[in-house]
Amino acid sequence: MPIVAAVLALLPWVAPSQALSVNILLYGLFATGFNLLFGYTGLLSFGHAAFFGAGAYGAGIALAHYGVGWFGAIFIGVGVAGMLALLIGAVSIRSRGIYFSMVTLALAQLVYYAAFQATDWTGGENGLRGLTVSVLSLGPISLNFLDPTTKYYVLFAFVMFALWLLSRMLNAPFGAAMEAVRENESRARACGFDVRLIKLIAFVVSGLVCGLAGSLNALHLSIVPIDTLYYQTSGLAVMMALLGGAGTFLGPFIGAAIFLLIEDIFSLWTPHWQLFVGIIFMLAVLFMPRGVWGTLAGWYRERRA
Amino acid sequence: MELDLILAQLFTGVALGAVFVLMSVGLSVIFGMLGIVNFAHGAFYMIGAYVGIFVLTLTGSFWIALALTPILVGVFGLFVERILVRPLYGRGPDYPLLLTFGLAYALVELVRVVFGSDGVPFDTPELLAGGFDLGDLGYYPAYRLFVIAFTVLILLVLWVVIERTRFGLIVRAGARDPRILSVLGIDVARVWLLAFGIGTGLAALAGLLAAPMRSVNPEMGVAVLVEAFVVTVIGGMGSLLGGAIAGMAVGIVVSLTSLWMPQMATMSMFALMTLVLIIRPQGLFGRDDLAR
Amino acid sequence: MILSVDCLVKEYGGFVALADVTAEFPRGQMTAIIGPNGAGKSTFFSLLSGAIAPSAGRIIFEGANITGLPQFRFARQGIARSYQITNLFPRLTAHENVRLACQALSASARGDLWHDRSYHYGLAETADACLEQVGLLPRRLIEVSRLAHGEQRALEIAVALAGSPRLLLLDEPTAGMSPEETKQMMDLIARLATERTVLLVEHKMKLVMGLADRILVLHHGRLLASGTPDEIRADTQVRRVYLGEGRSGRG
Numbered sequence: 001m002p003i004v005a006a007v008l009a010l011l012p013w014v015a016p017s018q019a020l021s022v023n024i025l026l027y028g029l030f031a032t033g034f035n036l037l038f039g040y041t042g043l044l045s046f047g048h049a050a051f052f053g054a055g056a057y058g059a060g061i062a063l064a065h066y067g068v069g070w071f072g073a074i075f076i077g078v079g080v081a082g083m084l085a086l087l088i089g090a091v092s093i094r095s096r097g098i099y100f101s102m103v104t105l106a107l108a109q110l111v112y113y114a115a116f117q118a119t120d121w122t123g124g125e126n127g128l129r130g131l132t133v134s135v136l137s138l139g140p141i142s143l144n145f146l147d148p149t150t151k152y153y154v155l156f157a158f159v160m161f162a163l164w165l166l167s168r169m170l171n172a173p174f175g176a177a178m179e180a181v182r183e184n185e186s187r188a189r190a191c192g193f194d195v196r197l198i199k200l201i202a203f204v205v206s207g208l209v210c211g212l213a214g215s216l217n218a219l220h221l222s223i224v225p226i227d228t229l230y231y232q233t234s235g236l237a238v239m240m241a242l243l244g245g246a247g248t249f250l251g252p253f254i255g256a257a258i259f260l261l262i263e264d265i266f267s268l269w270t271p272h273w274q275l276f277v278g279i280i281f282m283l284a285v286l287f288m289p290r291g292v293w294g295t296l297a298g299w300y301r302e303r304r305a
Numbered sequence: 306m307e308l309d310l311i312l313a314q315l316f317t318g319v320a321l322g323a324v325f326v327l328m329s330v331g332l333s334v335i336f337g338m339l340g341i342v343n344f345a346h347g348a349f350y351m352i353g354a355y356v357g358i359f360v361l362t363l364t365g366s367f368w369i370a371l372a373l374t375p376i377l378v379g380v381f382g383l384f385v386e387r388i389l390v391r392p393l394y395g396r397g398p399d400y401p402l403l404l405t406f407g408l409a410y411a412l413v414e415l416v417r418v419v420f421g422s423d424g425v426p427f428d429t430p431e432l433l434a435g436g437f438d439l440g441d442l443g444y445y446p447a448y449r450l451f452v453i454a455f456t457v458l459i460l461l462v463l464w465v466v467i468e469r470t471r472f473g474l475i476v477r478a479g480a481r482d483p484r485i486l487s488v489l490g491i492d493v494a495r496v497w498l499l500a501f502g503i504g505t506g507l508a509a510l511a512g513l514l515a516a517p518m519r520s521v522n523p524e525m526g527v528a529v530l531v532e533a534f535v536v537t538v539i540g541g542m543g544s545l546l547g548g549a550i551a552g553m554a555v556g557i558v559v560s561l562t563s564l565w566m567p568q569m570a571t572m573s574m575f576a577l578m579t580l581v582l583i584i585r586p587q588g589l590f591g592r593d594d595l596a597r
Numbered sequence: 598m599i600l601s602v603d604c605l606v607k608e609y610g611g612f613v614a615l616a617d618v619t620a621e622f623p624r625g626q627m628t629a630i631i632g633p634n635g636a637g638k639s640t641f642f643s644l645l646s647g648a649i650a651p652s653a654g655r656i657i658f659e660g661a662n663i664t665g666l667p668q669f670r671f672a673r674q675g676i677a678r679s680y681q682i683t684n685l686f687p688r689l690t691a692h693e694n695v696r697l698a699c700q701a702l703s704a705s706a707r708g709d710l711w712h713d714r715s716y717h718y719g720l721a722e723t724a725d726a727c728l729e730q731v732g733l734l735p736r737r738l739i740e741v742s743r744l745a746h747g748e749q750r751a752l753e754i755a756v757a758l759a760g761s762p763r764l765l766l767l768d769e770p771t772a773g774m775s776p777e778e779t780k781q782m783m784d785l786i787a788r789l790a791t792e793r794t795v796l797l798v799e800h801k802m803k804l805v806m807g808l809a810d811r812i813l814v815l816h817h818g819r820l821l822a823s824g825t826p827d828e829i830r831a832d833t834q835v836r837r838v839y840l841g842e843g844r845s846g847r848g
Contacts, residue, residue: 044399044402044403046344046406091579091582091583092582094583094586095582095586096586096587097398098340098341098342098402098542099542099586101344101402102342102537102538103534103538103578103582105534106534106535106538106575106578107575109531110572110575113571113575114572117568168710168711169711171713171714172709172711172714173700173707173709173712173717173720174708174709174710175714176693176697176700177697177701177707179686180686180697180701183686183687183688183689184684184685184686184687186684187680187684187686187756188686189667189668189669190646190648190668190677190678190684191669191672191701191702191756192669192672192673192698192701192707192760193669193701193707194667194669195669201710231527231531235410238403238406239407272414272417272418274410274411274413274414275411275415275418277411278407278408278411278412278414279411281403281406281407281410282407282408282411285400285403285407286389286392286393289396
């Protein structure tokens with residue numbers, strides 16, 4: 001946790017562009033939410049776009065259609081994502097093992113199609129517009145959200161708060177229970193853990209975190225594109241978490257940085273940068289399954305031991 | 306709503322279902338033997354359509370394309386299994402799944418590089434361009450009847466292979482318990498290779514058959530991958546019969562829903578899946594222990 | 598009676614794995630369950646630990662009908678089991694394995710999302726006490742995958758001991774052990790049995806005969822005989838189907 005805080009606090013000063021550092025921050029949080037389920041609980045979801053998108057649309061609709069303040073909008077976004085995670089989680093954890101990835105993907109696509117149809121609320125394929133926030137006021141404080149540095153550190157504060165809560169959960173007995181489910185589900189059940197409940201709680205918390213990432217992203221972009229809910233977005237979280245190191249706290253942020261850097265660099269000379277992302281991801285699955293940070297941490301631990 | 310319209314729509318549903326069935330059977334063959342979910346299945350479907358177009362423009366014959374495409378893509382599938390998937394056996398089901406996801410990601414982009422990002426038209430073959438006047442039932446495109454008939458033919462061939470040949474015996478035994486194969490002294494690696502090849506070949510065939518009915522573009526695999534998953538979850542993973550029945554059911558439900566509530570058509574299948582998951586989590590024909 | 602089963606049946610799509618077993622288990626006694634491979638011993642254990650639900654019949658534990666409850670309820674009622682094939686959390690340490698088992702049975706700790714793990718230091722102490730009972734305390738910080746086979750078997754027992762179960766189900770605790778290790782394990786089981794009710798599946802007949810108070814013999818999913826070791830030794834049916842073929846292998 002302190003490492004993550006330090007790295008992210010310094011990020012705007014080392015990243016090549018302001019936009020990149022905000023993206024690393026927000027997509028890193030998104031991948032962290034996914035990682036909670038995949039890396040810590042052992043459930044590979046391919047539907048986390050639904051929660052990222054629910055957060056974005058929840059906050060966006062509150063801002064654009066109902067004139068809710070920015071702070072309240074974030075809460076609404078997170079709440080909507082949490083409710084959706086409760087619903088999707090309750091259905092998908094009924095499916096066991098290999099089905100889980102398929103079911104989460106299918107249910108997320110359902111959310112995508114639903115948002116696509118509900119044009120009055122979501123703007124359909126044009127995306128949701130009209131939610132520009134330029135000044136953040138909360139009580140006596142008023143901040144200029146258009147200033148990139150201010151923007152970064154406001155978002156940073158939210159991300160840090162979420163990460164702090166998460167680190168409490170992971171270090172608490174519940175975090176140990178999640179690991180038990182990941183390591184050996186049948187033994188966890190035999191020991192007396194209510195595995196289904198643990199999975200559902202992990203799923204909902206994961207959805208809440210992704211929802212926060214989505215809400216903040218909506219504020220950041222001032223628009224919610226329909227692609228936010230698409231399969232590709234779910235894949236983004238999967239790739240980032242795995243590249244950086246699933247099951248590690250810093251990994252998803254490292255992964256987000258790697259992914260976004262690849263995108264930045266390769267897209268300079270080819271519009272087909274995704275080809276390289278796909279190949280690099282396959283290489284990582286084959287040769288570096290613990291991801292960059294997971295591998296480094298493994299080396300460090302072995303050298304000490 | 307008139308009865309003949311409903312019946313025509315029902316046939317459309319069956320044709321759509323035929324594509325789902327081929328996809329789902331391909332997924333099930335791979336899962337049944339290798340125990341992995343192929344996330345690149347939609348990409349192989351899309352490649353099937355493009356390879357079909359390629360062969361078609363080269364030879365000018367739909368029938369040669371129909372024969373060659375599954376073989377070409379199936380052979381490509383063999384290489385994928387041998388080079389990319391095989392090193393991952395023994396690392397649990399998640400890593401092959403992640404790898405095939407990455408493969409699909411790269412393949413979609415590769416097709417964009419070669420064929421461009423825009424959709425490509427795929428004309429219905431001349432011989433099947435017409436339609437049948439079904440009297441009171443209305444007018445029905447011949448191509449769809451052909452798709453249904455051809456799928457039935459493929460399923461029959463598959464059924465004969467599985468029920469009547471030595472390879473089929475191995476597949477059935479392996480699907481029940483992979484350990485049996487090594488006890489019997491069968492080269493498991495070769496069976497896996499072949500199963501992956503057949504599965505990807507079936508996906509390519511589905512893509513080619515669907516091409517004249519649905520649009521051909523690099524993203525066409527995503528929607529069908531999800532549809533195939535829905536069908537497989539409903540039918541039960543690893544069950545060919547389940548896949549066939551669920552495929553038809555989903556095709557019909559989607560078609561009939563689009564008659565009454567067009568905007569709900571794509572969503573109806575998810576409702577069906579959710580219902581099945583709540584009532585019978587292992588799928589209609591799935592065995593309880595396979596999903597563990 | 599701490600446990601009684603009434604007409605217990607388990608079918609798998611027409612195949613009867615366990616047919617109509619009725620038995621009672623007195624508190625404080627050690628009962629051994631024997632029978633050839635495929636006799637239904639594992640199925641019986643899976644039913645008693647709640648891992649699978651019976652097709653018919655009832656399981657009464659301490660006077661309460663627990664048939665059909667989820668497995669974690671069985672554990673929380675005070676029934677713990679060990680596995681024939683080592684079934685632990687392989688990437689965690691010996692201590693963490695037992696601590697998790699303690700946590701699962703502690704109402705105040707298992708759902709705690711807030712306090713650090715060290716806040717529940719009582720669990721760690723209980724875990725170490727369990728490790729000490731099986732002689733693994735010096736190895737507490739070793740990862741399971743790096744423990745020797747005999748140590749993993751002992752850890753199986755320690756995990757089962759977490760939360761002080763009143764009924765302990767041991768599935769072939771000496772599987773794959775050397776004669777030396779087997780003797781140590783049997784001594785340990787004898788010690789454990791002085792404080793709680795133990796059910797034991799074991800293939801090595803001699804060990805069971807000297808240790809158990811009562812023996813159940815399963816054959817083709819049916820209860821063939823039950824009684825004291827002497828009664829079982831004298832039973833002609835048992836001699837025919839079980840003891841007679843004992844020489845030819847594990848059966």
